Amino acid sequence: MNADYKAYFEQHREEHLNELKEWLAIPSISALSEHKGDVAKAADWLAHKLKAAGLEHVEIHSTAGHPIITADYLHAEGKPTVLIYGHYDVQPVDPLHLWETPPFEPDVRNGKLYARGATDDKGQLFLHVKAVEAILKQEQSLPVNVKFCIEGEEEVSSPNLPLYLEQHKDKLAADAILISDTSLLAPGKPAISTGLRGLCSLELTLETANTDLHSGTYGGGVPNALHAMVELLSSLHDKQGRVSVEGFYDGVQELSAEMREEFAKQEFDEEQLKESLALDSLYGEEGFSFVERVGARPTLELNGVYGGFQGEGSKTVIPKEAHAKITCRLVADQDPQAVLDAIEKHLKAHTPAGAKLTYKPKEKAFAFNVDPSHPMLQKAADAFGAVYGTRALFTKDGGSIPIVEKLSSTLNAPAVMMGFGLPDENLHAPNEHFNLENFDLGLLTIVEYLQSI
Missing domain, CATH: 3.40.630.10 (Zn peptidases)
Known part of the structure; x- marks a missing residue:
């Protein structure tokens, strides 16, 4: 120059x-x-x-x-x-x-x-x-x-x-x-x-009875919306951190040896990250480093899960509804609409008995x-x-x-x-x-x- x-x-x-x-x-x-x-x-x-x-x-x-x-x-x-x-x-x-x-x-x-x-x-x-x-x-x-x-x-x-x-x-x-x-x-x-990464997001609601119910009078005998939501959300990942939704990984390109080498050159210190965040361990899809997981792999994350009584003290109710917000980060050739469709199909197929699902797709970006x-x-x-x-x-x-x-x-x-x-x-x-x-x-x-x- x-x-x-x-x-x-x-x-x-x-x-x-x-x-x-x-x-x-x-x-x-x-x-x-x-x-x-x-x-x-x-x-x-x-x-x-x-x-x-x-x-x-x-x-x-x-x-x-x-x-x-x-x-x-x-x-x-x-x-x-x-x-x-x-x-x-x-x-x-x-x-x-x-x-x-x-x-x-x-x-x-x-x-x-x-x-x-x-x-x-x-x-x-x-x-x-x-x-x-x-x-x-x-x-x-x-x-x-x-x-x-x-x-x-x-x-x-x-x-x-x-x-x-x-x-x-x-x-x-x-x-x-x-x-x-x-x-x-x-x-x-x-x-x-x-x-x-691209993204897509959604909100879902599960409804059971038409009103909150006394947990002593009805507990153990009627569906609990929060129990149903926890069960449904737990079906979205397997024990190895991989998303369990059929079709979720369609369009995901495998990392090339050259790209993995570029990631390795970053010399990212995972131990230092754990220490800085006060974590005992990191989390994610098996077979990938932290920088590969957050940069080049798709994710499905729970951003909010709520329902039932959340005020101070105790209120012994069985909630009639529960809610969740989900965001997916997408990579390569994944189609945001196709991912939303696959998630909706999975949620409907795995909704527990006694619960009714309402599904609202939100943002989409390639x-x-x-x-x-x-x-x-x-x-x-x-x-x-x-x-x-x-x-x-x-x-x-x-x-x-x-x-x-x-x-x-x-x-x-x-x-x-x-x-x-x-x-x-x-x-x-x-x-x-x-x-x-x-x-x-x-x-x-x-x-x-x-x-x-």
């Missing part, structure tokens, strides 16, 4: 950080209607900065919810086109009293920038704006064609972006989709995610998966290596960002997940922050990547 870029970013560091603080001070909380004006203000701020950076055709597109921003710079004839995706909306800040400094009054301390959105995703997205700006100011041109598509609804599951993508495929067409909304494995250990051997991903790993001194490992993340799969499938382009956050930066929690070491190295890495492709 041209050494001028390091000098350039050092020279403009305070200016760039002050700009980012301005953006972080705007409470663009997409989930709360009272912040609709703030979300629009954050969109306007970004559009202004994209124009100032030298991007062309900067537009703010209204949707049924919050705005989508697009921009481009398309003067590298015959060169690849990169679409940069990110989001400018942020999570709510509750509980407010746990913040050491106000969430929308950005504060730098101990080499970290604290504010809501600092790492998810304003801080990471800002790196791309400034990297492109730096190349244009230094070179008066870009080595590749660049497009931006930035939304304000990722934190509320991107309800309006899929329709926009379908309607503007040609406008957004690219050879790769560049996203910074994930993390390094640890300080100095960069990673590129090649998979994000998993994202990309081949790490793709040249666009290999170049990204090399770019990390050139700047961090350590080539990025290829990982699979247990979380779900449904819009990534939609972007990749709609535009028929690989998503390159170059994250610069760290796992402990409290995204979605009080005291969210961004380590400024990765702010500095992230700028250089993005420049390196754009030049290398």
Whole structure:
């Protein structure tokens, strides 16, 4: 890399950080209607900065919810086109009293920038704006064609972006989709995610009698909704941690030897994890390590089970109903609707006698998966290596960002997940922050990547 870029970013560091603080001070909380004006203000701020950076055709597109921003710079004839995706909306800040400094009054301390959105995703997205700006100011041109598509609804599951993508495929067409909304494995250990789990969720209710009953008068003689629910839920897994639902694993790809080797390179310390969580043992599907279980295997988890008397003291009743909430994380080619259908069939077949089942399917999202051997991903790993001194490992993340799969499938382009956050930066929690070491190295890495492709 041209050494001028390091000098350039050092020279403009305070200016760039002050700009980012301005953006972080705007409470663009997409989930709360009272912040609709703030979300629009954050969109306007970004559009202004994209124009100032030298991007062309900067537009703010209204949707049924919050705005989508697009921009481009398309003067590298015959060169690849990169679409940069990110989001400018942020999570709510509750509980407010746990913040050491106000969430929308950005504060730098101990080499970290604290504010809501600092790492998810304003801080990471800002790196791309400034990297492109730096190349244009230094070179008066870009080595590749660049497009931006930035939304304000990722934190509320991107309800309006899929329709926009379908309607503007040609406008957004690219050879790769560049996203910074994930993390390094640890300080100095960069990673590129090649998979994000999909999901589906459901709620179920079991009803027995038409009223709660006295456990002395009726106990042992009538069905108990809680007993029935416990029996039904226990049928969902076997003793080896494998989901017992017929058809649940349809579409699940076996882990390749190469991918398992990448997981092993993480050198994850399961003993340390147990100690940090005060656990005697971990849990999961036999034959897989912790990082394989949470990154590359599907799951069925109970998120809530409730019914009967839950107040203080004792109330000796046989409850007439019980409830459960379930979320599945999905991988590879699993179809969320097919999984929901398989679970519904299993639940109906295993509902205990005397109980009536009500089943409500909820969320659905496909998993994202990309081949790490793709040249666009290999170049990204090399770019990390050139700047961090350590080539990025290829990982699979247990979380779900449904819009990534939609972007990749709609535009028929690989998503390159170059994250610069760290796992402990409290995204979605009080005291969210961004380590400024990765702010500095992230700028250089993005420049390196754009030049290398």
